[in-house]
Amino acid sequence: MRDLMPDMPNCLQADGLRVERNGKLLLDVPQLMMDGPGPTLILGPNGAGKSLLLRCLHGLIKADAGQVLQDGGVLNAAHKARQAMVFQQPVLLRRSVSANLDFVLKRLGLGRAARKNRIQELLAEGGLETKARQSARSLSGGEAQRLAILRALALGPETLFLDEPTSALDPAATQMIEAMILRASARGVRIVMVTHDVGQARRLAADIVMMQGGRVVEHGAAKQVLEAPQCQASRQYLAGWLVT
Numbered sequence: 085m086r087d088l089m090p091d092m093p094n095c096l097q098a099d100g101l102r103v104e105r106n107g108k109l110l111l112d113v114p115q116l117m118m119d120g121p122g123p124t125l126i127l128g129p130n131g132a133g134k135s136l137l138l139r140c141l142h143g144l145i146k147a148d149a150g151q152v153l154q155d156g157g158v159l160n161a162a163h164k165a166r167q168a169m170v171f172q173q174p175v176l177l178r179r180s181v182s183a184n185l186d187f188v189l190k191r192l193g194l195g196r197a198a199r200k201n202r203i204q205e206l207l208a209e210g211g212l213e214t215k216a217r218q219s220a221r222s223l224s225g226g227e228a229q230r231l232a233i234l235r236a237l238a239l240g241p242e243t244l245f246l247d248e249p250t251s252a253l254d255p256a257a258t259q260m261i262e263a264m265i266l267r268a269s270a271r272g273v274r275i276v277m278v279t280h281d282v283g284q285a286r287r288l289a290a291d292i293v294m295m296q297g298g299r300v301v302e303h304g305a306a307k308q309v310l311e312a313p314q315c316q317a318s319r320q321y322l323a324g325w326l327v328t
């Protein structure tokens with residue numbers, strides 16, 4: 085599909101997405117297009133459907149109606165192989181830091197020398213050079229999340245989904261991860277990230293998707309949404325009011 089639409093590089097789209105559970109409509113996104121440069125940040129109160137949307141976009145949850153489109157074509161296995169996701173709690177193998185990266189690179193079919201070089205590059209990218217031999221399970225929260233992001237980046241994804249990757253981290257650890265995200269974005273990786281941190285959205289977002297009650301209530305350029313939100317739900321959320 086990418087070859088058919090060369091003028092639409094890495095365009096991700098939700099089209100008529102609906103997710104229901106136990107007769108309740110949890111996600112209802114008629115149309116959402118992510119085709120601009122720079123990170124897309126998804127904001128909204130607890131239970132707004134942010135994680136559900138992320139999981140649908142990554143194909144982890146099958147919607148009851150609608151579809152996810154990548155470059156105009158329905159999301160398929162080849163597209164999914166070019167996506168990666170990082171969760172709030174990093175899921176790491178009970179092996180060394182290097183071995184966690186090596187595991188992914190082996191699956192990509194890289195030979196020993198290429199893997200060794202790539203691991204060094206990745207460790208440097210995440211500031212984990214001195215931790216290569218340490219057990220991944222013994223890393224600090226920030227280091228573990230950096231490793232989880234490196235492992236996702238090792239896949240060479242076109243799109244990286246991040247679900248509140250810094251919510252449990254202190255400001256210094258958050259800053260390192262934000263820098264990694266911005267570098268990946270500058271290299272052309274599409275970033276779609278959920279956060280509750282309005283400051284983080286201000287620092288990272290090119291565009292912001294505001295959600296409430298399973299719906300996208302506003303989507304626009306970050307500056308526009310943050311400084312002049314168009315809908316009341318966005319205004320209330322940004323003002324720190326309790327929204328249900």
Ligand SMILES: Nc1ncnc2c1ncn2[C@@H]1O[C@H](COP(=O)(O)OP(=O)(O)OP(=O)(O)O)[C@@H](O)[C@H]1O
Binds near residue numbers: 105131135
């Ligand atoms: N598998 C499921 N079965 C039933 N309800 C679900 C399921 N998954 C999610 N939900 C419900 O869907 C709603 C949206 O959940 P979701 O996790 O997407 O919210 P969120 O915006 O990411 O919230 P938070 O900020 O608290 O992480 C919630 O009310 C949740 O309980």
